[in-house]
Amino acid sequence: MLPVGFFVFCTYLSEVYCQSALIPKTLTTTRGSCLLIPCQLNIPPEKDSVLQSSVQVKWKRESLWKNYSEEGFNSLHEKEPEVEVLGDLRKKDCTSVMRNLSSLHSDRYFFKLEADKYTFTETKGIRINVSDSPPEPSVTIPDLVEGKLANLTCSVSAPCPRLSPNVTWTSALAGNLTQGTRVNADGTHSVFAILNFIPSFLHLGLKVNCVSVHPVERADTFLQSHKVTMLNVTYPPKDIQISSSNSVWLGDNVTLICASNANPPARYQWIQKKEGVDEELGDSHVLSFTATQENAGQYVCEAKNFLAAVNSTLQIHVKAISFTTFLLIITLSPVLLLIPIILIIYRWCKEQHKSDSNPNIYANESNLYQQAPQLQSEPYNAKATHSNNSLYTSRAEESIYANC
Ligand SMILES: *[C@@H]1O[C@H](CO)[C@@H](O)[C@H](O)[C@H]1NC(C)=O
Ligand SMILES: *[C@@H]1O[C@H](CO)[C@@H](O)[C@H](O)[C@H]1NC(C)=O
Ligand SMILES: *[C@@H]1O[C@H](CO)[C@@H](O)[C@H](O)[C@H]1NC(C)=O
Ligand SMILES: *[C@@H]1O[C@H](CO)[C@@H](O)[C@H](O)[C@H]1NC(C)=O
Ligand SMILES: *[C@@H]1O[C@H](CO)[C@@H](O)[C@H](O)[C@H]1NC(C)=O
Ligand SMILES: *[C@@H]1O[C@H](CO)[C@@H](O)[C@H](O)[C@H]1NC(C)=O
Numbered sequence: 327m328l329p330v331g332f333f334v335f336c337t338y339l340s341e342v343y344c345q346s347a348l349i350p351k352t353l354t355t356t357r358g359s360c361l362l363i364p365c366q367l368n369i370p371p372e373k374d375s376v377l378q379s380s381v382q383v384k385w386k387r388e389s390l391w392k393n394y395s396e397e398g399f400n401s402l403h404e405k406e407p408e409v410e411v412l413g414d415l416r417k418k419d420c421t422s423v424m425r426n427l428s429s430l431h432s433d434r435y436f437f438k439l440e441a442d443k444y445t446f447t448e449t450k451g452i453r454i455n456v457s458d459s460p461p462e463p464s465v466t467i468p469d470l471v472e473g474k475l476a477n478l479t480c481s482v483s484a485p486c487p488r489l490s491p492n493v494t495w496t497s498a499l500a501g502n503l504t505q506g507t508r509v510n511a512d513g514t515h516s517v518f519a520i521l522n523f524i525p526s527f528l529h530l531g532l533k534v535n536c537v538s539v540h541p542v543e544r545a546d547t548f549l550q551s552h553k554v555t556m557l558n559v560t561y562p563p564k565d566i567q568i569s570s571s572n573s574v575w576l577g578d579n580v581t582l583i584c585a586s587n588a589n590p591p592a593r594y595q596w597i598q599k600k601e602g603v604d605e606e607l608g609d610s611h612v613l614s615f616t617a618t619q620e621n622a623g624q625y626v627c628e629a630k631n632f633l634a635a636v637n638s639t640l641q642i643h644v645k646a647i648s649f650t651t652f653l654l655i656i657t658l659s660p661v662l663l664l665i666p667i668i669l670i671i672y673r674w675c676k677e678q679h680k681s682d683s684n685p686n687i688y689a690n691e692s693n694l695y696q697q698a699p700q701l702q703s704e705p706y707n708a709k710a711t712h713s714n715n716s717l718y719t720s721r722a723e724e725s726i727y728a729n730c
């Protein structure tokens with residue numbers, strides 16, 4: 327753990343500079359929990375034998391520094407945490423554990439070794455923070471790309487192995503969860519949970535929660551913290567669609583809209599395929615034009631983001647009146663116009679014949695009646711009064727139709 331240079335340095339200087347306890351600068355734990363302090367002794371080789379005898383390790387509080395010299399100051403004072411050396415001092419392992427910590431124990435502590443005829447205090451203290459609530463777990467999420475296996479990593483420091491927290495992912499994600507403990511470079515521990523899963527576009531915006539559960543000295547309770555993270559998944563364009571009116575008539579204002587589902591959002595490119603030649607039309611998702619015959623053909627909308635490009639094609643037919651249809655209409659229009667005229671003439675003609683025929687009828691009947699021209703103005707009355715003559719009337723009408 328010590329650099330080689332340190333020992334070289336040591337051989338030229340007095341032993342005072344060659345004794346130390348390697349401890350982290352700062353450690354944090356949660357109230358009610360314990361704290362493991364990784365510690366490595368470094369003492370001059372000639373003092374090694376000291377460690378074989380009875381040795382005492384103390385962790386002195388900076389705030390009580392003056393009180394230690396006081397007469398009758400109780401070293402097991404309630405302001406001092408309960409400490410136990412877990413390491414094997416003969417192997418220069420001074421790793422210690424502080425138990426049942428409260429926030430009142432937050433302070434700077436100094437390592438002190440006491441043996442027969444040998445005492446030394448590490449001048450570099452350790453800052454110990456006891457928080458009331460456990461720390462938020464730290465979450466590492468790589469750039470998530472659809473279809474590419476990824477690890478969601480959550481970790482939290484485990485300041486005390488005996489009361490190690492437990493982290494896990496609570497989410498609807500189907501994946502493989504790996505839990506474990508890691509020893510950091512400074513000798514402290516942390517626990518982690520890795521969720522290995524395959525992101526999909528459906529996971530965009532999904533909230534994943536990492537929960538850490540921190541046991542405390544009191545077995546019937548625990549503390550908890552969590553961190554919620556929203557997933558961002560990048561994916562190539564999907565569901566590319568072109569919307570347009572179905573029939574396009576010559577002279578119409580045509581608007582084609584290209585849409586897709588992509589993250590990051592797609593950029594669009596319109597291409598018209600004309601006799602095998604691609605013509606780029608624009609790079610907005612909307613394409614507008616007034617339809618001419620030139621506009622008929624195949625339209626390609628290319629939706630593209632940094633992952634992929636996807637094409638969608640639409641065939642546009644510009645409906646118009648062809649020259650032959652035009653000629654036909656021109657030719658037929660007089661005929662078409664004539665039809666109602668003919669009908670009108672015919673009806674008029676029919677009416678005329680009807681009126682003309684009445685005198686004939688009465689003429690035929692003149693044998694029976696006295697010549698009465700005034701009856702012409704009241705033909706129906708005449709018919710009504712002389713219903714027997716209906717036979718004559720219908721016959722006469724037949725002849726009218728024949729004449730017309
Ligand atoms: C430590 O000493 C100071 C005076 O130097 C005193 O006020 C304080 O009460 C002492 N603390 C304890 C815990 O004895
Ligand atoms: C822990 O410390 C609290 C006071 O901070 C004390 O009441 C309790 O008895 C201690 N528990 C253990 C197991 O030492
Ligand atoms: C520890 O507590 C001190 C004082 O409350 C604060 O300044 C420091 O940032 C804390 N350190 C850590 C690592 O929490
Ligand atoms: C994810 O984590 C597992 C287990 O730690 C590891 O084997 C794998 O290589 C990691 N995969 C990626 C993509 O980081
Ligand atoms: C975490 O807690 C769960 C449930 O309490 C348990 O099944 C799991 O084994 C624990 N994991 C670790 C690493 O302690
Ligand atoms: C999870 O692990 C199992 C077996 O180790 C494997 O078959 C499966 O494909 C893995 N699933 C994921 C999402 O990595």
Ligand SMILES: *[C@@H]1O[C@H](CO)[C@@H](O)[C@H](O)[C@H]1NC(C)=O
Pocket residue numbers: 579616
């Ligand atoms: C077609 O669009 C042009 C320009 O945008 C506009 O001047 C014209 O009035 C539109 N015609 C119709 C029929 O909407």
Ligand SMILES: *[C@@H]1O[C@H](CO)[C@@H](O)[C@H](O)[C@H]1NC(C)=O
Pocket residue numbers: 558559560589590
């Ligand atoms: C998600 O990632 C994309 C691509 O990196 C980025 O453009 C977008 O702003 C991100 N969204 C959020 C909510 O972070």
Ligand SMILES: *[C@@H]1O[C@H](CO)[C@@H](O)[C@H](O)[C@H]1NC(C)=O
Pocket residue numbers: 597604626628635636637
């Ligand atoms: C989309 O179509 C254009 C024009 O034909 C072509 O240049 C491009 O390569 C196509 N892109 C894809 C992804 O097929």
